[in-house]
Amino acid sequence: MVMGLFKKSSKAKTEKKASWKILIVDDEPDVHAVTKLTLSNFEFDNKEAEFISAFSGEEARAVLQKESDIALVLLDVVMETDDAGLKVASFIREELDNHFIRIILRTGQPGQAPERSVITSYDINDYKDKTSLSSEKLFSVVYTGLRGYRDILDIEVARKKLENHREGLEKVIDSTTSLFKIRSLQDFASGLLVQIASILRADKSDSHPGNSFVVRKDKTQFKMLAGTGAYAPVDDDNVSFEPAVTELLNKACDQQVSILEGNCFVSYFKTNNAGENLIYIENILEINDLDKKLLELFSNNIAVAFDNLELNKEVFETQSEIIDTLGEVVESRSKEAANHVKRVSHLSRALALWAGLPQEQAQELFMASPMHDVGKVAIPDAVLLKPAKLTPDEWVIMKSHVNIGCEIFARSKRPTLKAASIVAGQHHEKFNGQGYPNGLAGEDIHIYGRIVALVDVFDALAHSRCYKEAWPIDKVLALLEEEKGQHFDPRLVELFIDNIEEVIKIMDDYPD
Numbered sequence: 001m002v003m004g005l006f007k008k009s010s011k012a013k014t015e016k017k018a019s020w021k022i023l024i025v026d027d028e029p030d031v032h033a034v035t036k037l038t039l040s041n042f043e044f045d046n047k048e049a050e051f052i053s054a055f056s057g058e059e060a061r062a063v064l065q066k067e068s069d070i071a072l073v074l075l076d077v078v079m080e081t082d083d084a085g086l087k088v089a090s091f092i093r094e095e096l097d098n099h100f101i102r103i104i105l106r107t108g109q110p111g112q113a114p115e116r117s118v119i120t121s122y123d124i125n126d127y128k129d130k131t132s133l134s135s136e137k138l139f140s141v142v143y144t145g146l147r148g149y150r151d152i153l154d155i156e157v158a159r160k161k162l163e164n165h166r167e168g169l170e171k172v173i174d175s176t177t178s179l180f181k182i183r184s185l186q187d188f189a190s191g192l193l194v195q196i197a198s199i200l201r202a203d204k205s206d207s208h209p210g211n212s213f214v215v216r217k218d219k220t221q222f223k224m225l226a227g228t229g230a231y232a233p234v235d236d237d238n239v240s241f242e243p244a245v246t247e248l249l250n251k252a253c254d255q256q257v258s259i260l261e262g263n264c265f266v267s268y269f270k271t272n273n274a275g276e277n278l279i280y281i282e283n284i285l286e287i288n289d290l291d292k293k294l295l296e297l298f299s300n301n302i303a304v305a306f307d308n309l310e311l312n313k314e315v316f317e318t319q320s321e322i323i324d325t326l327g328e329v330v331e332s333r334s335k336e337a338a339n340h341v342k343r344v345s346h347l348s349r350a351l352a353l354w355a356g357l358p359q360e361q362a363q364e365l366f367m368a369s370p371m372h373d374v375g376k377v378a379i380p381d382a383v384l385l386k387p388a389k390l391t392p393d394e395w396v397i398m399k400s401h402v403n404i405g406c407e408i409f410a411r412s413k414r415p416t417l418k419a420a421s422i423v424a425g426q427h428h429e430k431f432n433g434q435g436y437p438n439g440l441a442g443e444d445i446h447i448y449g450r451i452v453a454l455v456d457v458f459d460a461l462a463h464s465r466c467y468k469e470a471w472p473i474d475k476v477l478a479l480l481e482e483e484k485g486q487h488f489d490p491r492l493v494e495l496f497i498d499n500i501e502e503v504i505k506i507m508d509d510y511p512d
């Protein structure tokens with residue numbers, strides 16, 4: 001009979017049918033046999049029982065250490081010592097820190113372990129006198145024990161799921177509160193896909209969002225903001241999808257709701273400024289009520305974030321335009337070409353990136369560099385526009401444009417304007433210390449100042465001005481080489497020349 005029971009459990013193993021692992025701990029072999037016989041047809045929640053036997057406290061500890069998914073222990077008290085069973089119980093709760101396993105104490109000598117004190121001090125779930133444990137009672141004790149175990153596991157799974165949701169939410173909140181760090185809607189949208197997938201996917205270990213995308217509805221077209229898997233990379237803004245996908249997207253838009261169809265999920269959310277947006281994710285098996293609530297919360301957050309990003313973009317672009325215009329006004333007053341400031345701006349950002357500056361700083365310089373000559377607004381026409389060589393006194397006035405420019409922005413707390421102050425104040429310093437206004441040398445000149453110094457001279461020479469013809473590019477590069485370590489930072493000159501093709505492309509994009 002015992003053999004038969006073992007066969008059953010090994011059969012269950014080969015079929016990989018889920019089972020409840022029950023550990024029988026008793027020094028009397030008969031107890032094992034009887035228990036298995038009594039529970040031979042046992043089934044709870046569509047799972048059979050799988051028995052593991054241990055004949056001493058020590059053996060039980062070894063099994064418990066190896067098998068982490070034991071559901072229930074039928075535990076004898078007196079084995080190799082009077083309290084061997086109790087030691088197993090405290091090993092489970094304290095050393096293994098396992099509070100899931102249900103422990104049913106079975107003792108032949110009740111006096112050896114007083115029920116009340118044992119149940120409380122060893123976190124035992126049930127206490128039975130062996131003699132009073134009929135097969136009917138054993139069945140119900142095990143049944144109740146496993147039900148308790150299952151409920152605890154369910155709670156644990158729910159807790160873990162909540163924990164995942166909480167982490168997902170924290171990430172969303174983090175990402176929405178640090179919006180200034182997000183460079184574009186596309187970045188934000190890709191981050192979003194990863195977050196949503198982590199909430200919805202059954203397999204939490206797979207952080208890759210699979211096939212998914214975020215689109216914005218633009219009249220009848222869908223504008224792709226980000227895509228993953230089969231929908232990445234995005235080359236074309238206006239994409240067309242398989243008819244079934246388009247239909248699903250349109251359906252969500254028409255009804256203004258989120259839809260789960262087959263295993264494809266479309267989340268619809270609307271923002272004040274950015275309009276209608278849709279998140280599409282494949283391979284979603286199910287979405288429960290909690291998921292729905294979280295998605296709703298998520299979508300609201302996203303809507304606000306999208307609006308903020310749109311607003312940010314608007315502010316940024318307005319600011320850029322104002323700065324460019326300001327630069328152009330200054331340059332046109334001094335009869336320089338309007339696109340000079342644009343080229344300085346683009347070339348400065350490119351050189352900053354080649355020099356290894358972080359994206360944020362390169363962007364800051366992009367914004368600030370058009371204002372390098374802003375101090376010229378204060379230089380009288382007689383000096384600024386004098387067609388002849390300047391007298392030493394006029395030269396002093398002319399040179400004052402750097403300090404004036406620096407002061408114009410010096411009081412500002414805005415990073416871009418602070419950068420503009422540096423650029424205006426240092427773009428005539430020279431690497432060898434022979435420049436003005438302060439004769440700073442080497443790295444005492446801010447990297448922004450060194451970058452704009454090079455780019456400004458390069459662009460002025462490479463283009464014609466009212467008083468001179470444009471130099472051929474070879475001649476300009478020869479001068480840069482010559483001034484390496486003199487006027488200009490030698491490392492920047494090298495980087496600039498190494499990337500000359502990109503430089504020429506930027507110049508071609510903004511011709512005079």
Ligand SMILES: [Fe+2]
Nearest residue numbers: 372373427428
């Ligand atoms: Fe200048």
Ligand SMILES: [Fe+2]
Nearest residue numbers: 340372373456
């Ligand atoms: Fe300039």
